[in-house]
Amino acid sequence: MYKEFNIDFKEQKGWFKFQQWLIDKLTDTEGALIPIGPEALQKWPKAEKDYQVFLENASRLMIRFKKPERLIKMIVNIIDEQLGTTHTAMLLYKEDKNSFILIDSKGESGVKIPIGFIRMTFDNPLIKIFDERKNYIISENGVLVYENIVSLMKNAETIEKHKELADLTELALRQMELLKANICIPLYYKKSLIGVLILGAKRSKQKFTRQEIGFFMTLANDAAMAISNAQLIQNLQERIDEIKDLYTKEHRVFIHTAVALATAIDARDPYTHGHTERVTQYCLSVSEELEGIPEAQAYRNFKETLHIAALLHDVGKIGIPDAILNKRGKLTKKEFEKIKEHPAIGAAILTPIKELGDVVKEIRYHQERYDGKGYPEGLKGNDIPLVARIIAVCDTFDAMTTDRPYRQRKFAETALQEIRNESGRQFDPIVVSAFLLAYEKGKILRNHRK
Template sequence: MLYLRIAIGTEKERILSLTDDQFPLSIGRDNKNKLPIDNSAVSRYHAVITSHNGNFYLEDLNSTNGTFLNGRQILKDRINPGDAIRIANVGIAVEAEPTTLNEAASPLELAVSIEEEKPPKKVDLTETLAIEDIGPEKLEEQQTKSRVALQVLYKADAVLRDIEDIKLLLENFMDLIMEVIPASRGYIFLLNRDTGMPVPYVRRSLELAEEDTEIVVSKTILKTAVQRKESILSNDALVDERFIHSRSVASLKVRSAMCVPIISRDKVLGLIYLDSTIQSFLFSQEDLSLLSAMAIKAGVTIENARLYDDLRTLFYNTVETLIRALQARDPYTSGHSTRVSRYCLLISEKLGISTKDKHSLYLAAMLHDIGKIGIPDALLQRRGKLSKDEMDIIREHPALGASMIRMLGEMHPIVPLILHHHEAYDGTGYPDGIKGDEIPIISRIIAIADTYDAMTSDRPYRERRKKSEAIKELKRCSGTKLDPKIVDVFLEVLDEISSMQSREPVEMLTRD
């Protein structure tokens, strides 16, 4: 004979003996069940315990929130003394003989201790079950779950591939998570690299409109996941002993919750947090394993993106230092490349240029005049009018700059952008005389920004023009020397230029 020690919420525990006349022992919310449970998270006919040839079995009756045996969601499984059953907030300890209430551990404590002693394993797609150990229905169920897991991880690879913008990457990643795991709310946090505090990057909520909700999650659960570097699954956080003293769990009325750390090289980079304040037992062990595997993939991608961003920032700072050193030769052109790059990035925002192309635009704009290092100072700083031969020498600087950049393998993509920044829309420019869409769009953007800054800056041979005069000249050259569509866009953003003069152009690029 088996005995069930039952604890429902805060009610006093009771013991039920499994005699022959008890079977089948139905469990559910309806009072017609032999073990009725008054809880909205319990289905009307939730589960049943049966007896066959001296063995006892627990079977889920297609319930909404599932039936759990020793922390694992089951469809049907054999039960033995020492097992712990969880149905919503009900803990049921299976005993071979009744013990006094004083010497018995609470079924809830027993169930929780089992979960803690056997922390969720990281998903292992190579792990298989022996066919002789499970029946055909369970084998088919396991195979289906494995196929779904493989499909989701394949999608995760696709989401994480070739996305440099971490914010966009995490947005797409959260969409995939919410598609395959039945969470009501979801958040992705990244830890601030200076303070270590979690910063919310993405949130999703099916319970309320996102714009109407604050980002309120259990700090206790987040802190536990970070400090222990462990994935957390709580089927009912309100009665989970790990969080029983947490004011945030109580005040937020968190029911089901999962929190998985995003780890790379044994360092916590962030957290994926899913929960529901409505429904208990929403997540399964398989959900936790799948989310943990997805977090591993995200961790590698985020770490690589951050390393790349750090190197890119160092590179940009080096480029800016080089440009400042070159501009120190000629006080009249000091700051020219920086201003041109600012104008170009403003234009790119309006045109909807991709993040990758913005970086190319920034580099090409900063280095568009690098070829002038090969032009004699006497010509660059000449106060009088230049002769035709001298102008021909000045016009060699795009080709000289392209030749210099071509020797740097990593910067090879911006070579044509520098080479063609003095081409004219009508084909009368230099060095190749190409026209219209034959000119790279980035070169056409630089041409307009370069022209405007040249007109509104002091030069050795003339004083700067007024803004109104420069605008008039841009309009006159629109459609001939300059791309008319980009001129129109630039005129739209001119009002924004004064508000961003103090910003470094590299700050205007999309960053994580």
């Protein structure tokens, strides 16, 4: 049984890990002991495994939805059907209304007001607590659990110490009662409150355990990122639709839209700010050295395909958690495997946009290696599209010559030598020659240390 939890009792930290795990299993959210028998003991590992499977399945489903409202309805529906709560609902911030709107509500005891008619401004006590992060004063994990707050409000010392917060918390409790909420979990994205997940009681009448609350917190974090990504894609699609209606053959506005999306992606990581713009400039410079080759001429519009693909090559990173993208240190194997998903995620996100055409495959394959050891499909040589092979060289050069959280940038000459060394292995020799030629001609911006 111990092996199932990877606990090494030969080390002191192994005993501490086991003790902490045991405390979590034997106590409810208030720290009280949970009565258990042999049957419950046998179910612990399975329940923990089931939650993990549920999270993985939910995450895979989330990325498929391009519209935030549909995504929220899916999340509410699967919680209602599979996790045994009497009521599940979600509020989402709508910028055009400057309010949090009830998007969906399911269950046997849910809110009876029609969907969309509940609107909460930032003055609402529940929203105010979450928006101003006062929930972390009330609760260590930031989750508001009704019975815990009721117990807290009976503590005279706590009320005396936080008088102003006590009044606000009392109002928030009344709001939770109106919503029939047993638990309220905030959804934050880039430090901004974008929604609230509302849960009723458990159908089993038992209290939520720490493990269950932790599970819902993880689900809320995943949902926040997925909703924000869906909003970003929806905004892009809406903008593209506008362009189609106004300019049938005009591509410049579309390029500007792609630039805006690329800028939004770069903004997630201060260390890669400007990365997309530089890679695009490098690619266009290299394209001037390759325009005459048959592969380039086979494209309907070689330069435009390269331009758009370079701008959007990292769009899949919106599906990668900030904690991994911005990590100050070496990635674990599991984290690196997550990073490797970004070309396929980017292709999946952009496939519905028919106007992109062949651009999608260039984005999917820009991390392939010339020797066939790349990802996601291990394509080799000329099986990798030319545009993708160009992006691979330019992307690598910029990555090596800019600072990252875990290392300083390399000298330009050092990076160039590494690219020469990888010619025929990681990179297409023809593209490498074109890149080096463009660099020598001064077409590659020399804004790096020499």
